[in-house]
Amino acid sequence: MFFQRHILCCSTVLSLILVTPVFAEGTGYIFVSNEADNTVTVIDGKNFEIVKIIPTGERPRDMRWHKNNTQLLIAASGSDRIEVLDVASLEIINFLEAGEDPEIFSIDPSGKILVAANEDDNEVTITDPDTGKQIRTIEDVGIEPEGITFRNDGEVVFVTSEVTNTVIIIDPWSGTILDEVLVGNRPRRGIVTPDDKEYWVTNELGGTISILDAQTFELIDEILFEKPGMREGDINPVDFAMTADGKTAYITLGRARHVAIVDVASRDVTDYVLAGDRVWGAALTADEKFLVVTNGASDDITIIDTIKKVAVNSVPVGRTPHTVRIDD
């Protein structure tokens, strides 16, 4: 009897592992920036084995795809630069200037400009991602600017300011500030719905999401996360992933160790899925069957099956994993 149960348990584990590798196209690699280790861990999405640990500048944080996924740009905050990783060779091939202490950044849909938040200088720096030349800086963007999100039409950028509890909307092409909106407490990251109608921002300290009209910049709604057993102070929403059809959003909840799944149209929180400690970075696979999240306080990533809505695997990476990107 014991033996039987043993087999059953292991076959379940096996089937989980067999189900997981659907990382098609591209290299199928998962890239994780380890903020406290100054490395990027590259993991094979098929077997979850580590392919390479790439040394980077200090405090690698946000990462973005560039040039059709042939380059992965990595913000090395402590080294005041953005590093260019060649995905084919897994080597750092160039550095870009992006002001002091770049943390979160984003590239416009046409690939012409890179906008980075410089947390310590309360500035936003705009850089040409190909030449690495600094185009301009925009001052006066609150205190501790963090989240940088382009509207899909590329015309405006939403910048979150953690200390002033605001979202500052800028025109990155002219360098002007268009508006500023008070949202929840300690706004962190944003996402724009694919139809360009709404901008969502996580409020880490408020345990909420504020929703702005992405065209008029008016505050139109708020989502509160609450679940029996989760303390208000532990619910720290940080990062997003959204399906391409704009129907489902995944939000990492930090110390609450869960990922919330939200139906975008109704704003209903449909599920909470268990992940690791201080879960924050998030990325979906191209087929949207798996969500990969970084756990900042348990030094690993969790792979979540989005159909079964359950964690199916976790993989140890470096210290304080920050951002995850998947090349598939």
Place this chain on the structure above:
Amino acid sequence: MHWILRLVGVILIAVLTVKSSLGNDDLPIVTIGYLDLIQDVRYEDWGVHPVDIRSATAIVDRRAYAGAQLAIDELKQFTRIAKARFAMQRETVENAASMIATINRLRESGTYFFLMDAPDSVVGEVAAQTRDQDIVLFNTTATGDALRNEHCQQHLFHIAASRSMMADAVAQYLVSRKWTRVLVLRGPLPEDIEMTRAFERSAELFGLNISQIRDFVLGNDPRAREANNLNFLTGSAKYDAVFVADVDGEFSLTVPFATQKPAAVTGASGIVPRVWHWSYLRHGAPQVHGRFERMHGRRMGEADWGAWVALKTIGMAIARAKTTNAVEVAAYLRSDKLRIDGSKGPGMSIRTWNNQLRQPIMLTTENWTITRAPIEGFKHQTNDLDTIGHGERDTNCKF
């Protein structure tokens, strides 16, 4: 021709509206009074290392005003959303009476918000004498429990943590480490007696066993060795930890690693409860330290943090409550809508029963933050932060 003029007019109006919605010149100015004392023993004597007392270079200005300066600089960034500009006027005065006179004078010229960096007695007297005024006072550094209980005032908000909050934080930590037998060494100052009383309350609350309370004195007189020699002070008693109540701070320097039994030292030295310590690495704390250090060239201390949070609270409350009226702002501070971000974790708010800021307490060494209280596992039915300090049921405060 007319239509061109009209078009120019429309453009002009459009430009003006955009400018006035983003420009600052026509916004009201909120002036915050900053009140401290010419002589304050807490900065001149307490906690000053004996070597530093003789040193010409090691003495640094530790006053909370440095934190207020950082905050007032940061409040410039609140202008657009608060629809107000912020200014600060510092008045360094002789005593409580002159502080009251200063408040009355500033109130006449339209100042309604005041930060106070003064000891318990001064804060208590000033608050009692101004209780009928439409002003709001923020206590940034006074830690006495009486101010939050029998001497509480409705217009006085406590950003500084109370002695009971500090004692509760220590007690939770000792319990979590299972260091439950505690020897207390008590200094001669009234503050030491009060700190000991606060710790006795915490011990009872969290199940610590105080094996003995022993009074110490500073000195080398062999006739008083029971009270000035650590061999005697820490001998012949059973304990896992030693709690030192010593607001002056000189005696407590000598206690860690010098007890008769191997024991953790806490209170005034060893594991020290603080509202803020520069070694904390999470929740955006390093960013705040960075800004403070770039401005002042020294570490950010507890008093600095208190003044910084007080001003930030005023700025954010004005922005969120959409008013600069002090009475309305005070009502907002007491509402359940308020969340203040002090860069040390959970959103902070005001306890309605005594106007105390609920906040985590850091348990620190000289160069490390060991953990924060509330310690994991200490739960409260509404807010875990209320496991430290006087709760709604055990407060003596009546507004």
